[in-house]
Amino acid sequence: MKFMNDKKIRLIVTTCILTLVLIIGVITSVNFLKFRNYNTEFVVREDVVGKIYKFSEFSKHLKGDVADSNIYEIQGTDNTVAIVKKDKLANYNKIDNIKGLSVCGVDGSSQYDAAKDVFTSNINVLATANDVYENVKSGTYEVGILSYKEAITLINNDQNENVDISDAIVEKVPSLLLIGGTHPNEPSGQLAATVVLENAKVKRGILYVITELNRSAYSYSQPQEGTTWYYHLKTKNGNTRTFKYGSRATNTVDQWPTPDVYTHSSGQQLSSSEVRNINRAYPGNEEGTYTEQIAWVVTNFVNQKDVTMVIDLHEASPEYLTINQCVYHQDAADIWSQMKINGFRYYNPEADKTQKLNMPADQSPLNMHGLTHREVGDYTNAYVFLFETSNASQGKIRGAFTEDLIKYSAPDKFYEALVKYDEEHDTSNIYGAPVEISERVARHVLSFESVITGFNKIKTTRVVTQTGRDNVGDGGVYVGEMILEEGTVPSYYDLIKYGVGNYLLDID
Amino acid sequence: MKKNVLLFLLVALFALTAFVLVGCGDEPEPQPGPGPEVEVKRDVKVANAGLSVVLEAGKSVYVTALGQADFAYMQTIVNDAIEGSEITVTVDNQLKAADLNAGDVVISVLGYTSKGISGDITQTSEIARAKALAEKEGIILILCQLSGKERRGESSDPIISEAVKGADYVFIYDADDSKGADYDKKYSTEWCKGFDKLYLFSDEYDIKDYIEVLLGAN
Numbered sequence: 001m002k003f004m005n006d007k008k009i010r011l012i013v014t015t016c017i018l019t020l021v022l023i024i025g026v027i028t029s030v031n032f033l034k035f036r037n038y039n040t041e042f043v044v045r046e047d048v049v050g051k052i053y054k055f056s057e058f059s060k061h062l063k064g065d066v067a068d069s070n071i072y073e074i075q076g077t078d079n080t081v082a083i084v085k086k087d088k089l090a091n092y093n094k095i096d097n098i099k100g101l102s103v104c105g106v107d108g109s110s111q112y113d114a115a116k117d118v119f120t121s122n123i124n125v126l127a128t129a130n131d132v133y134e135n136v137k138s139g140t141y142e143v144g145i146l147s148y149k150e151a152i153t154l155i156n157n158d159q160n161e162n163v164d165i166s167d168a169i170v171e172k173v174p175s176l177l178l179i180g181g182t183h184p185n186e187p188s189g190q191l192a193a194t195v196v197l198e199n200a201k202v203k204r205g206i207l208y209v210i211t212e213l214n215r216s217a218y219s220y221s222q223p224q225e226g227t228t229w230y231y232h233l234k235t236k237n238g239n240t241r242t243f244k245y246g247s248r249a250t251n252t253v254d255q256w257p258t259p260d261v262y263t264h265s266s267g268q269q270l271s272s273s274e275v276r277n278i279n280r281a282y283p284g285n286e287e288g289t290y291t292e293q294i295a296w297v298v299t300n301f302v303n304q305k306d307v308t309m310v311i312d313l314h315e316a317s318p319e320y321l322t323i324n325q326c327v328y329h330q331d332a333a334d335i336w337s338q339m340k341i342n343g344f345r346y347y348n349p350e351a352d353k354t355q356k357l358n359m360p361a362d363q364s365p366l367n368m369h370g371l372t373h374r375e376v377g378d379y380t381n382a383y384v385f386l387f388e389t390s391n392a393s394q395g396k397i398r399g400a401f402t403e404d405l406i407k408y409s410a411p412d413k414f415y416e417a418l419v420k421y422d423e424e425h426d427t428s429n430i431y432g433a434p435v436e437i438s439e440r441v442a443r444h445v446l447s448f449e450s451v452i453t454g455f456n457k458i459k460t461t462r463v464v465t466q467t468g469r470d471n472v473g474d475g476g477v478y479v480g481e482m483i484l485e486e487g488t489v490p491s492y493y494d495l496i497k498y499g500v501g502n503y504l505l506d507i508d
Numbered sequence: 509m510k511k512n513v514l515l516f517l518l519v520a521l522f523a524l525t526a527f528v529l530v531g532c533g534d535e536p537e538p539q540p541g542p543g544p545e546v547e548v549k550r551d552v553k554v555a556n557a558g559l560s561v562v563l564e565a566g567k568s569v570y571v572t573a574l575g576q577a578d579f580a581y582m583q584t585i586v587n588d589a590i591e592g593s594e595i596t597v598t599v600d601n602q603l604k605a606a607d608l609n610a611g612d613v614v615i616s617v618l619g620y621t622s623k624g625i626s627g628d629i630t631q632t633s634e635i636a637r638a639k640a641l642a643e644k645e646g647i648i649l650i651l652c653q654l655s656g657k658e659r660r661g662e663s664s665d666p667i668i669s670e671a672v673k674g675a676d677y678v679f680i681y682d683a684d685d686s687k688g689a690d691y692d693k694k695y696s697t698e699w700c701k702g703f704d705k706l707y708l709f710s711d712e713y714d715i716k717d718y719i720e721v722l723l724g725a726n
Contacts, residue, residue, distance in 0.1 A: 325658065333580030340581050340654075341713050356711060358687055360655040362621045363580065426692055428661055 035229050036066070036219040036251075040244055042211050043198050043505035050075045050152060050165075058300040059286050059293045066254060067216045067294050071177075071301060072209045076202040076483065077149035080111040080171035083136050084143055086164045093167040098143050104132050105145035114171040115145040129154065137163050145170065174308040174455065174482040175206035177382070178448060179298065179372070182279055182312055184218040184246025187231065187406055188389050188437060189313030191243070191500055192444035198505045200489050205482030208307065214278045214294055216254045218246040227393070231403045233437075233501035241504050245393070245406055249276035255290040265292075266369040274370075279312070282375035298372070302380040308479065309335075309451055310384045312372040313444050315391035318415060322388055323432040326361040326447065329377025329384040336361055336385075338457035343450025346492035357446060357492065383455070387447045389440035390432035407437040442495035449489060456481040548696050550682070550708040554717040557707065561724035562648045562676070567611040569595060569723060572603035574638045575620040575667050578654040582617035585654075589716045593725035604637065610646025615719065617652050618668050618680075619659030619689075631663060638667045642674025650722065653680040653689040654712045660689060672699045677722065681712035 003009050044052070051073040056063035075081070084092045092098045099120045105112040107125040116123055124141065126132050129150040136144040137158075143166075146154075151165050180193025190211055197209040212218055221227045233241050252258070255276050262275035265285065274280040276291050284295030302310060316323050328336045344357040364373040364384075377384040392398055393405045397414045404410040412434065419433045490503045549557070563569060571586050573579040579601050586597055600607075608614065620631075641649060651671055653659065660668075672678055678700055682688030690696050690708060700706040709715055720726045 330580075334584065337581045337584030341584070356683075358656055358683060360578075360658050361581075362577065431658060 032220070035221075035244070036253075038230075038244060040212065040218070040242065041507050042072075042194055043507065044072065045198065045505075047152070047156075048074055048201055049197070050148070053301070055294065055297045058297045058304065059284075061286065061293055062297070066219055066251075067214065067290065069181075069210065069212045069215045071297075072197055072211075074197075074200065074202050074207040074209070075148040075152075076173060076204040076206065077147060077485070078110065078204050078483075079148040079173055079206070080114040081146060081148050081151050082115075082143050082166045082168050082170050083133065083146060083151050083155070083163050084166045085136065085139070086162050088142070089164055089166060092143070095168045095170065098166065098168050101142040102140075103143045103145060104135050104141040106132060106150075109145075109147070111145050111147050111171075118170055133158075133163065172306075172479045173205045174479045175208065175305065176309040176311065176448075176452065176482060177208040177210070177298070177302060177305075177307045179210045179213050179310065179312045181210065181212040181218065182214060182314060182372075183248045183277075184212075184214065184244060185222060185227065185248050185394060186313075186315035186391055187243065187245060187393075188315050188391065188440035188444055191233075191437065191504075192313055192441045192448070195441060195445055195495070195500060195503045196448060196489065199503055201485035203483040203485050204480065206305075207484075208301075208305070210298075213298070214250060214291070216250045216290065216294070217248065217276075217278070218244050220247055220251045220253070221245065222247040222249075226401050228401055228403055228406065231406045233407075233499075233504060235504050235506050236502045237506055239506045241501070241507065249273070250278065250291045250294070252276070264370045268367075268369040270370075277370075279314075279372060280370035282370055282372055283379040299376055299379050302376060302382050307380070307382050308482075309455055310372065310376055310380075310382045311448055311451055312376075312384070312386040314386060314388045315394060315440065316388045317395035318390045318392060318430045318432050318434050319395060319397070320388075321431050322362070323390050324359070324443070325388055326359060327364055327371075327373045327386045327388075328361060329364050329373050330366075331377060332383035332385060333363065334458050335383055335451065335454040337454075339450045339454035342457055343453040344446060346446060348493055357443065359447070359450075383451075385447075385451055387444055389443050390434055391440065392434035395434070408434050409436060436496075438496050438500045441500045442490075442492045445489060445495060446492040449484070452482050452484065456483075548690075548708060549706065551710050551714070552707060554714075554721055557718065557721075559718060559721045561722065563595070563613050563723045564611050567613065568609070569597045569613045570603050570608070570615065571597055571599045572614060572616045572641075573601045574616050574618055574641075574651075574671050575634055575659075575664050576601065577619035577621040577659050577664075578617045581654055582615070582652060585652075585713065585716045586615055586719060589719040590723060590725045593723070595723055595725055602637070603641075605640035605644040605647075608641075608644055608647050611648075612646075613648045613650065613723065614641060615650045615652065616641070616671065617654055618664065618671065619653050619655050620661070620663035620667070621659075631666065634667050635670055638671040639673075642671050644674070648676045648722075649674050650677045650679070650719070651675045652678075652712075652715055654715070656681055656683060656688040657686075657691045660691070660694075665694070669699050672703075675700075675703075676705060677718070678703070678706045679715045679718060680706070680708055681710075682708040683710050 049072050053071040054068055056068045062068045103119050104124040104126050106129055129146050132144040132146055133154040135141045178193050178196055180190040193209050193211045227245055230242050231245055258272050258275055260272050262270045262272055278291050278295050281291045281295040283299040285292040286296045344359050345354050348355050373384045373386045392408050392412050392415050399412050399414050405412055415434050418429050422429055571583055680689040682690040
């Protein structure tokens, strides 16, 4: 290469290479930035989702930051609520603050019955929900007792909007926090939470849904894994929904440096890779690391809202032992038993019979710290469950990383070979054969329903707890059943048959 | 000198190659086990199972675990089985054979937790406990596996194989989908070979009815 001896040519070549590097660098940086800032869209049904809380309301340093995610609240339509004038909301936000006020309610309604045990003043009886609303609006009465459905309908229909629902809890009902997106490389958890958010209606109780727990971990991908950044699903109408495939850990942009050894607040020591893993950061700490600040949102929210049940949805690689199963806090053992007896059932129209999904479980180990099923169970009154499904894209023997691998819409030849090997040689290299995303989501959604089934059963079952904790509600008060509106949550069979996309709503 | 070094290296290379070739050889094909000697009893209605009461007056009932899995669920099943009766149950997941007297009934759940066991409980100690319970004379040992294939394997099997040697009844969950506890037929053709008190259940909660009859709680 004699021409390279020419200084001028060397200069031109060097400049070209540097320019190329610069261009590649800029394109890559723009792509990274786009990915970091891409906001996955979730459909919020205005007539169903009553409130959206920001994470920063429960962990102040997250305000306006990438991790300032949402908690969606779905109130049961039959829940008893108090309506007050908007300018009084701040003062009338606790039941003790409104107990002695002038109150009105609808004669013969279950909400009237629920409220009359709570209010020290007499509840004045009116004929209709509209009468209650108008009387509160005009100031004749300071508080109106209605069902949530009546209240929200009347408020939405009123142009003046000077009446709103108070935060005061008139009737204690059970509540459930469903957490998706703990680990952004475990897509079925986020999708299951999304399916519930976009379909479920609650008759009694309060459902809280998180679709992106660690949004920082959704802002980049796992180094050295070569993962696809986005994956797509078709809705029933043929439109495309886009979801992100992120990392297991909080972005290093948000939390740096990484120590050699991660010491949890309990004193437990883990490898440095776990320091940015939110499911090793519980109970969390408002003044701690970025990951601990996010974890604190869950613990603080559950305590503040007195949440009854918490479900954390996960996935794991097919060769991981804890797969296609549940891990529960020891205080939830009785609920778990009732779930096994009465839950995990689905109707299979092809076989014309109800079938049972096999779901093993482990109790949360007492000495393994930082996980939801240990710390949220210990630091709150909630019954905590964690579920795992089988995700080939997290596995170590997978082939090329594609969208198909995430959804397992096409078989991965390496996993298929290993499944076959295990069958032929009676070995267990794989504990849960990779399955399509719809089956994984279906499993999570059925598990969500089964937790409610199990919880509702313990009220009538003789209870022997291992810890002696009250096991029929919160703080010794029986809070009744949590009831979903029938048919609003897609069944295990339908999710698999019609696909998860069929149960995602169109954006706009 | 050079020649010796060369010779040594050649010999070492040859030995290493031979070692690698032997090491990479195919594993021997598993031999099919012997066929079942007794008919497998699957989903037999309790009335047709030919069970009779094993709990004698004044004797104790214990619930324990060998392997630490499904312990809470086992308690619920036993609690439901004795509901309405005057039977009381002692729950101890580390029940020792030395604590038992002849005629006592021990109901133990089988299967190893995937989360591992903690504290001073090890697989070795669980095997020893299983062996001691199996060898304890005069007790009635009822073994139950409530989860399927996922609670079998190299952690669970050594404990199970010891425990079944002294079992009076073995009740296992085994859905007919090759994911049950007897997916590899080890229960039916190896561990319980020739034993006619092995019962398989598609729904593990049906074990409750069997325990109810055995304890005379019905």
